[in-house]
Amino acid sequence: MTNLLEINNLSVDFPSRRGQVSAVKKVSIGVAKGEVLGLVGESGAGKSTVGNSVINLLEPPGHISGGEIIFDGMRIDQLSNEEMRKIRGAKIGTIFQDPQTSLNPLMTIGKQLSETLIETLRISGASAREKSIELLESVGIPYPETRLDAYPHQFSGGMRQRVVIALALAGDPDLIIADEPTTALDVSIQKQILDLIKSLCKQRNLGVIIVTHDIGVIAEIADRVAVMYNGQLVEQGKVTQVLQKPKHDYTKSLISAVPSGDQKLNRFTVVDYIDGSEEKVSMKNVGDHWLSKNKTSKTHDIAVLVKNLSIEFSIKKALFRKNRIFLKAVDDVSIEIMTGESFGLVGESGSGKSTLARLIAGLYKPKSGDIQIFGHNVLQKSEKTKTSLIRRKMQMIFQDPYSSLNSRMTVEDIVSEPIRFHRSTGNAIETATVVRDLISFVGMPSTSLKKYPHEFSGGQRQRISIARALASRPEILICDEPTSALDVSVQANILNLLKDLQEELNLTMLFISHDLPVIRQMCDRVAVMQNGRICEIAETDKLFDHPKHEYSKHLLGLMPRMDLFRL
Amino acid sequence: MMAPLLLEGSMFYFILNRLAQALLVMAVVSAISFSLFNFVGDPVNNMVGQDATREQRIEIRQQLGLDDPILVQYQRFMLNVAQGDFGLSYRIKQPVSQLILERLPATLELVFASAVIAVLIGIVLGVYTGIRRYSWVSKIIMSVSLIGVSLPTFIIGIGLIYLFAVHLRWLPSSGRAGVIELGGWKTSLLTIDGWRSIILPAVTLSLFQLTMILRLVRAEMLEVMRSDYIKFARARGLANRAIHFGHALRNTLVPVITIIGLNIGGLIAYSVITETVFQWPGTGLMFIQAVDFVDVPIMAAYLIFVALLFVVINLIVDILYFVVDPRIRRGGS
Numbered sequence: 001m002t003n004l005l006e007i008n009n010l011s012v013d014f015p016s017r018r019g020q021v022s023a024v025k026k027v028s029i030g031v032a033k034g035e036v037l038g039l040v041g042e043s044g045a046g047k048s049t050v051g052n053s054v055i056n057l058l059e060p061p062g063h064i065s066g067g068e069i070i071f072d073g074m075r076i077d078q079l080s081n082e083e084m085r086k087i088r089g090a091k092i093g094t095i096f097q098d099p100q101t102s103l104n105p106l107m108t109i110g111k112q113l114s115e116t117l118i119e120t121l122r123i124s125g126a127s128a129r130e131k132s133i134e135l136l137e138s139v140g141i142p143y144p145e146t147r148l149d150a151y152p153h154q155f156s157g158g159m160r161q162r163v164v165i166a167l168a169l170a171g172d173p174d175l176i177i178a179d180e181p182t183t184a185l186d187v188s189i190q191k192q193i194l195d196l197i198k199s200l201c202k203q204r205n206l207g208v209i210i211v212t213h214d215i216g217v218i219a220e221i222a223d224r225v226a227v228m229y230n231g232q233l234v235e236q237g238k239v240t241q242v243l244q245k246p247k248h249d250y251t252k253s254l255i256s257a258v259p260s261g262d263q264k265l266n267r268f269t270v271v272d273y274i275d276g277s278e279e280k281v282s283m284k285n286v287g288d289h290w291l292s293k294n295k296t297s298k299t300h301d302i303a304v305l306v307k308n309l310s311i312e313f314s315i316k317k318a319l320f321r322k323n324r325i326f327l328k329a330v331d332d333v334s335i336e337i338m339t340g341e342s343f344g345l346v347g348e349s350g351s352g353k354s355t356l357a358r359l360i361a362g363l364y365k366p367k368s369g370d371i372q373i374f375g376h377n378v379l380q381k382s383e384k385t386k387t388s389l390i391r392r393k394m395q396m397i398f399q400d401p402y403s404s405l406n407s408r409m410t411v412e413d414i415v416s417e418p419i420r421f422h423r424s425t426g427n428a429i430e431t432a433t434v435v436r437d438l439i440s441f442v443g444m445p446s447t448s449l450k451k452y453p454h455e456f457s458g459g460q461r462q463r464i465s466i467a468r469a470l471a472s473r474p475e476i477l478i479c480d481e482p483t484s485a486l487d488v489s490v491q492a493n494i495l496n497l498l499k500d501l502q503e504e505l506n507l508t509m510l511f512i513s514h515d516l517p518v519i520r521q522m523c524d525r526v527a528v529m530q531n532g533r534i535c536e537i538a539e540t541d542k543l544f545d546h547p548k549h550e551y552s553k554h555l556l557g558l559m560p561r562m563d564l565f566r567l
Numbered sequence: 568m569m570a571p572l573l574l575e576g577s578m579f580y581f582i583l584n585r586l587a588q589a590l591l592v593m594a595v596v597s598a599i600s601f602s603l604f605n606f607v608g609d610p611v612n613n614m615v616g617q618d619a620t621r622e623q624r625i626e627i628r629q630q631l632g633l634d635d636p637i638l639v640q641y642q643r644f645m646l647n648v649a650q651g652d653f654g655l656s657y658r659i660k661q662p663v664s665q666l667i668l669e670r671l672p673a674t675l676e677l678v679f680a681s682a683v684i685a686v687l688i689g690i691v692l693g694v695y696t697g698i699r700r701y702s703w704v705s706k707i708i709m710s711v712s713l714i715g716v717s718l719p720t721f722i723i724g725i726g727l728i729y730l731f732a733v734h735l736r737w738l739p740s741s742g743r744a745g746v747i748e749l750g751g752w753k754t755s756l757l758t759i760d761g762w763r764s765i766i767l768p769a770v771t772l773s774l775f776q777l778t779m780i781l782r783l784v785r786a787e788m789l790e791v792m793r794s795d796y797i798k799f800a801r802a803r804g805l806a807n808r809a810i811h812f813g814h815a816l817r818n819t820l821v822p823v824i825t826i827i828g829l830n831i832g833g834l835i836a837y838s839v840i841t842e843t844v845f846q847w848p849g850t851g852l853m854f855i856q857a858v859d860f861v862d863v864p865i866m867a868a869y870l871i872f873v874a875l876l877f878v879v880i881n882l883i884v885d886i887l888y889f890v891v892d893p894r895i896r897r898g899g900s
Contacts, residue, residue, distance in 0.1 A: 055802055089804025096802075101795035104814050105894060106821070115813065116803045151893040167803060 003030035004207040009067035031207040038222030042487040093168030097180040099160035103152035110148030120171030158189035259517035268492035303508040309369030331532035344523030352532040395469035399481040401461035412449040459490030596874040600867035653868035674849030681773035693784025715778030724844035828884030
């Protein structure tokens with residue numbers, strides 16, 4: 001069988017000050033027509049670089065340093081820029097990760113479609129308009145004629161990704177390269193988009209390369225899969241074979257690290273193939289440590305009590321109130337979180353789960369309702385000092401470890417700031433010791449204290465965030481999607497760390513995630529949110545095995561088909 | 568699909584909102600300029616000779632209404648201003664509005680000429696240096712542009728006069744020549760002499776704004792060229808021309824328009840210096856002379872006039888913004 005695209009021994013180098021960095025090392029893969037090839041690996045594995053070298057859009061100074069790329073029987077890696085431009089769009093279409101940013105915000109989608117059609121197919125403006133309608137229809141956009149004059153911001157995320165797919169298909173290409181096409185989307189939309197790509201592939205007999213870090217996506221859509229690690233291809237083969245009987249150790253550990261939604265395990269499986277990914281956490285005598293002193297939780301059974309909480313955001317302002325439109329982000333929500341419990345909050349984006357967390361943390365003011373923390377009503381203005389003492393017992397860990405740390409402060413300053421602010425140690429020497437301990441509790445070497453955040457990877461930064469949260473001696477930890485920006489292997493480590501800390505320090509945890517398997521592993525009880533309301537609160541196992549509410553069933557049905565590779 | 572008129576997102580509501588803000592600004596500025604009458608010295612001293620008697624002084628005070636209560640004076644001032652009457656110049660004894668109107672064409676033509684120079688050359692060079700970032704031409708342009716940013720206007724003006732008027736003798740060193748009356752508007756843009764005399768002041772005035780726009784466009788262009796939609800446009804096989812001018816430039820212009828609007832206001836403000844250096848008979852020169860003589864009616868009127876220009880320009884910029892960026896007109900369909 002001759003392949004549509006054949007990549008032989010491809011190497012890509014990025015020259016830097018410290019010498020050559022080889023992003024891709026002698027990778028050979030091929031895709032046939034009508035086939036979906038999944039290219040999987042963690043961040044930095046070089047999988048996107050492979051995709052970009054096929055269409056010759058490597059970020060300078062990156063360049064192909066060896067091997068060949070053969071497309072449709074022709075060598076394309078040595079073509080000039082102008083020759084390559086004629087292949088892009090017309091022969092090879094590309095879909096990028098984030099539909100929010102891949103469309104020009106100032107141009108109607110009709111214009112973006114027709115300019116692409118006119119460029120690639122050399123057709124007239126009038127027939128381009130007709131063809132645009134056809135394309136939008138084929139990617140499942142309702143009433144395409146009326147949508148041509150709409151701007152990208154008038155579409156939802158999923159619809160926008162459909163527009164991007166329509167644009168990629170505009171030049172009638174034979175090959176589609178999709179770089180993390182669903183990473184920025186909700187699970188339910190993810191499934192729709194993947195189904196769309198799959199059916200387009202069969203209908204139009206396209207070759208498709210899906211670049212992703214998500215094994216769930218691979219299991220859902222790919223025919224064959226190639227696994228990359230550190231620039232090298234470690235394994236490739238049929239998807240059932242690779243996922244069920246992985247040969248390489250890296251593939252094995254990668255697959256086992258994907259949290260399971262089916263059963264509850266004690267700890268997350270760690271990708272042990274990656275060198276030094278698990279630093280042992282030693283927390284001896286933590287009961288006598290500074291961290292465990294000054295507790296208020298012992299006397300209260302209920303850590304957080306939320307009663308009939310509501311908040312609205314205005315989405316359309318107007319002169320008269322009756323013309324204004326409000327969005328009820330959190331609508332009459334009541335929950336109870338017991339002391340020492342791990343309470344999960346799931347829902348799709350826009351369901352109000354992060355807003356609820358921010359309300360509890362005091363970052364927003366509710367419109368109505370009550371919040372009690374350790375029996376103390378924190379919304380009462382009369383007891384301001386006491387409220388701020390209680391607030392200190394609650395700390396938040398945010399989703400994005402890149403933007404939540406001040407890049408101009410050293411790790412030591414970041415972690416010691418809350419201690420110095422609250423004056424919770426006796427003197428500077430004690431502060432230094434405590435900071436040192438905190439950093440080692442989260443599994444970081446003490447050499448990291450003098451470094452700045454940019455010197456660390458995403459996972460390490462999230463550890464620093466955790467250390468910073470601990471520095472206030474919290475008893476309640478609010479984690480807002482703490483691992484969704486991280487790779488699976490790193491995710492496993494961070495989640496294990498959070499579990500350990502919770503056990504040792506008897507923390508109460510509010511854990512927010514859209515990732516159901518993670519919730520299953522982390523939480524004792526779960527609340528399912530939709531459109532600002534709570535649909536169902538249940539013990540985790542009960543919810544996963546016997547969901548009662550229709551929406552919970554729907555969400556659970558969207559979990560990637562892990563059964564394919566769980567034996 | 569008509570959006571209700573008073574909803575946010577409709578053009579009408581947007582303009583109404585901006586107009587209300589503009590009125591507020593004008594009210595504050597007129598209050599400040601009115602306060603000039605009371606705080607910048609005693610105008611009577613400047614109007615009468617050293618040997619004027621006490622009675623003469625009191626008579627003038629009464630004529631000018633300076634003895635009335637402040638609020639009465641303010642009300643009178645505002646009523647007059649609303650009718651375009653700014654009173655008599657203390658020095659020339661002519662209506663201020665007439666003086667300003669006479670000199671306005673000179674200033675507006677100067678500002679217009681330099682705005683055109685600044686915007687055209689600034690955007691063209693900015694786009695060029697943004698796209699050809701590493702070419703040596705770009706590097707030279709960027710180095711030279713530093714001079715425009717860092718040298719004060721009057722030094723540039725004097726330097727240009729020395730080079731082109733004194734040394735090379737190509738262009739006149741000062742004044743406004745070749746003026747033709749065209750339906751009440753005195754223009755110098757229709758004669759060769761007029762063009763020759765406007766070149767130096769216009770270039771001097773535009774240089775700072777030009778370099779600002781150049782650097783801003785370049786920075787925005789570099790930013791936009793890194794964006795995902797440019798990468799996606801490349802991946803769709805679009806030609807460089809379409810990417811640079813169809814996609815990148817328009818996105819670049821969104822923030823640039825705001826700055827250009829503010830800077831045209833700045834041109835008017837800076838024209839005071841340029842008009843002084845080139846003895847250009849515009850409102851700026853008149854203002855400087857008024858300051859010398861504490862001619863408060865002219866100063867107050869000039870202040871209000873400049874504020875009005877700023878407000879109008881900003882209103883236009885806001886509307887342009889609304890036209891260029893579809894994300895601002897929410898609610899449309």
